[in-house]
Structures are given as structure tokens and as C-alpha cells.
Amino acid sequence: MSRYATYTQVISADVEIELATSGNYVRCLDATGIFLIGLDDDPLAEFTKGLGFELPDARSFSRLRIYNPGSTAITVQLATAYGRVLDSRASFADAIPVGAAPHLVTGPDISVPAEGVALLAAGDTKRREIIVQNRSQNAREIRIGDAAASAVEGVELQPGETWRMAVTGDVFAYNLHTADAVVAVAVITG
Structure with missing residues (x-):
């Protein structure tokens, strides 16, 4: 046997x-x-x-x-x-796609004018995600969205809050305050 x-x-x-x-x-x-x-x-x-x-x-x-x-x-x-056979070889039915590792890109804070709009990141098909933070020193909330971001449209971020989203299009911020706001932005590409 x-x-x-x-x-x-x-x-x-x-x-x-x-x-x-x-x-x-x-x-x-x-x-x-x-x-x-x-x-x-x-x-x-x-x-x-x-x-x-x-x-x-x-x-x-x-x-x-x-x-x-x-x-x-x-x-x-x-x-x-007779008895279990341990096999550490990996076997896959199909090819495993391998791409470039994600890359974090940061830059200086972006100033958003009082009661105005600023482009935070231009559209980029290589962008996996964008991370936006309404800096804690800002007095009021900001809104994040597409070109239509305004006082009544977009994702609202209170001071100190962070928003992370998989998006390849243009990303804008609208400042609701009467003083300029500062926004931190990081982009993950890959």
C-alpha cells in the first residue's frame, strides 16, 4: 500500500x-x-x-x-x-492581473477663496482615489463635488473632517465662509 x-x-x-x-x-x-x-x-x-x-x-x-x-x-x-498532503504551491485557474503599486501624491495645501470655488484635482484616469481634508483651522464647513459644487451642492466637510473617494473626474471645493479656507489634498494613483 x-x-x-x-x-x-x-x-x-x-x-x-x-x-x-x-x-x-x-x-x-x-x-x-x-x-x-x-x-x-x-x-x-x-x-x-x-x-x-x-x-x-x-x-x-x-x-x-x-x-x-x-x-x-x-x-x-x-x-x-493516506493522510493529508500539504502542498504550498499556489494554483490559479486564470492569470492574476498585476499592475503598478499604488502611489501617493501629495502637494501643498490649496486655498479656497471666501464664498468661492477652487479646483482641487483635475480629472485623471490614472487616479484611484482622492483624499480631501478640511483643515481644522478653518472656521466653517466646505463642500466637495464636481464643477457644480456650491453652498447647496456637494459633500459637506466640517473643519478637521476627511473625505476619501474613488473618482477620476475633476474635484472642486466650495468655501461657505467669508474668509479663505485651506484644504489638504492627497491623490492615490496607480
Whole structure:
């Protein structure tokens, strides 16, 4: 009785094969498509790359059935064992998109004129998020929004409050006070 074994099989479309192997653990190390698996005379169940399971209690199997329900041949690599097999390799069904790491861009505080509007950040499709803070030294709230930001439109920020949003368009601030306000801005790009 082998404690660990691997099997690589090419399975034609709409074909079931049987492996004479025993164990209480099975894992799919690699597969070029989805397939069904059955232990002994148990019903078939969907299986794919990266899946594995261990039978509970003292149960074991003495044969492994593999069925390819697809319309093209697939290649399947399975591992069987008595006892769990730990596998630290990562397996992914699809490519993982990798992009540039986010980058934080800061600049000097921006002055928003009394009862007026200031552009905080021009539109940028590379911008992931913008962070705006109504500095605590300001006497009143400001409003953050698009070009229509005004005394009655936009997200209201009290002195000391911060607003963070995923937005790629122009971002403006409107100052409701009769004195200039100072706004801190940071942009996350990537």
C-alpha cells in the first residue's frame, strides 16, 4: 500500500476512466479543464485544479473514477495518499492581473477663496482615489463635488473632517465662509 502517489491522465471528451489506487485523500495538482470525480461507487462530483479533500474518520477508497464531461480532451494530474498532503504551491485557474503599486501624491495645501470655488484635482484616469481634508483651522464647513459644487451642492466637510473617494473626474471645493479656507489634498494613483 503506497502512502503517496501521483497520476497524470489524458481523458478524452465524454469518457470515464478508473484508477486502481487507494487512500483517504485526493488532490488535483493540475487540470486543463473541469472534470467529475468519484470514489469507489460514490456519485460523481465536480472537481478542478487546486481542490482536494480527505475522507472523514477511518474511511478510505480503493479506486478513483474520473469523468470528462467536456467536448475536448483534458489532462488531469491527481495525488492520492493516506493522510493529508500539504502542498504550498499556489494554483490559479486564470492569470492574476498585476499592475503598478499604488502611489501617493501629495502637494501643498490649496486655498479656497471666501464664498468661492477652487479646483482641487483635475480629472485623471490614472487616479484611484482622492483624499480631501478640511483643515481644522478653518472656521466653517466646505463642500466637495464636481464643477457644480456650491453652498447647496456637494459633500459637506466640517473643519478637521476627511473625505476619501474613488473618482477620476475633476474635484472642486466650495468655501461657505467669508474668509479663505485651506484644504489638504492627497491623490492615490496607480
